[in-house]
Amino acid sequence: MGSPYTFADPTEVGADLALLEHLNAARKLFLDNLCARSCTEDEQVLSLLRSESTFLLAQFFYLITARGLFAAEQIAQLADLHNEYIVQLLDDPAKMARLGLTSARLLDAMFTADTLPRLIQNWELRAGAIDQSNLARFLVTLMSTETCRKVLVACESAGFVERTRTNSGATVICSTGVLELIFGDYLRGLRQSIQ
Amino acid sequence: MQRDKFWCLAFAIVIIAGLSMNAWAQRNVLQFTAADEIIIARNEVMRDLRRTHPRDLRRILDALAFANVKRNDDPDFHRRPARRVPQNNNAERPAFDPERNPDLEIYQRSSPEAAHDLFQLLKQVRPGSGTAK
Numbered sequence: 290m291g292s293p294y295t296f297a298d299p300t301e302v303g304a305d306l307a308l309l310e311h312l313n314a315a316r317k318l319f320l321d322n323l324c325a326r327s328c329t330e331d332e333q334v335l336s337l338l339r340s341e342s343t344f345l346l347a348q349f350f351y352l353i354t355a356r357g358l359f360a361a362e363q364i365a366q367l368a369d370l371h372n373e374y375i376v377q378l379l380d381d382p383a384k385m386a387r388l389g390l391t392s393a394r395l396l397d398a399m400f401t402a403d404t405l406p407r408l409i410q411n412w413e414l415r416a417g418a419i420d421q422s423n424l425a426r427f428l429v430t431l432m433s434t435e436t437c438r439k440v441l442v443a444c445e446s447a448g449f450v451e452r453t454r455t456n457s458g459a460t461v462i463c464s465t466g467v468l469e470l471i472f473g474d475y476l477r478g479l480r481q482s483i484q
Numbered sequence: 485m486q487r488d489k490f491w492c493l494a495f496a497i498v499i500i501a502g503l504s505m506n507a508w509a510q511r512n513v514l515q516f517t518a519a520d521e522i523i524i525a526r527n528e529v530m531r532d533l534r535r536t537h538p539r540d541l542r543r544i545l546d547a548l549a550f551a552n553v554k555r556n557d558d559p560d561f562h563r564r565p566a567r568r569v570p571q572n573n574n575a576e577r578p579a580f581d582p583e584r585n586p587d588l589e590i591y592q593r594s595s596p597e598a599a600h601d602l603f604q605l606l607k608q609v610r611p612g613s614g615t616a617k
Binding site: 367 | 595597598599601602603605606607608609610611612
């Protein structure tokens with residue numbers, strides 16, 4: 290971080306305003322693209338697509354693709370890191386309160402001997418395929434399980450994810466790739482507009 | 485026979501009186517403060533709940549008061565009110581309109597700190613060169 294902010298230099302303030310304009314325009318374009326590429330015009334679906342939770346879900350899928358995390362050992366490593374992060378959070382009540390989380394909710398979001406094999410198995414069968422409840426575990430600090438489900442249902446209606454019901458009663462999610470591309474467009478457009 | 489009828493009638497009167505008292509109690513024992521009234525007035529969902537489920541509304545207001553001190557992101561809290569509010573199938577209305585429910589909007593927000601943490605976690609995973617699907 291530089292020196293404390295002041296409004297003294299009009300050139301600097303002008304540059305800040307230009308950046309703010311680019312940020313807002315990029316975010317607006319992201320939402321416009323989401324709605325334009327949605328398979329449905331149902332207002333309830335579009336309303337959920339415009340939510341912050343959908344932006345965060347798109348970011349998660351984008352990061353998985355951009356980092357090339359398609360191997361089973363990579364998702365297993367991410368699950369281990371996630372569990373370590375949960376343990377750190379449990380030791381930090383101030384941060385838990387800041388993020389609006391309870392210890393019961395965090396414990397529920399840990400990958401256990403029951404849930405981890407299913408995570409790896411789904412990823413092995415199809416890279417990027419993930420049980421809906423496991424996806425909610427990864428996103429525990431970002432949204433509630435119910436919000437995650439609602440956003441995924443909306444994304445399914447929009448054609449952005451496939452939701453497959455398995456024989457065991459679980460719902461497996463797989464991105465169709467559209468969300469990642471829209472998020473990538475948002476990032477690249479923003480970067481190029483600033484440069 | 486006459487005596488049985490009398491007791492049946494008396495029993496019915498007691499039941500009806502009890503139910504009436506209960507309804508009256510639900511409406512009158514539940515106290516909403518002036519501060520509550522201001523919040524209720526500006527939130528559409530709360531105005532509906534006041535008519536249909538005043539006790540639930542009391543619990544939501546209490547939870548909101550608690551949340552002003554410390555946010556409570558218990559997933560059950562999200563589920564319960566949503567299930568109890570009658571579903572409106574009017575497609576022109578969003579499922580939840582933050583404009584009409586400003587005090588409940590906090591439960592739709594997320595933390596940039598958490599997004600940053602998740603990004604850092606994903607950065608730590610050894611990058612791959614494979615492609616999806």
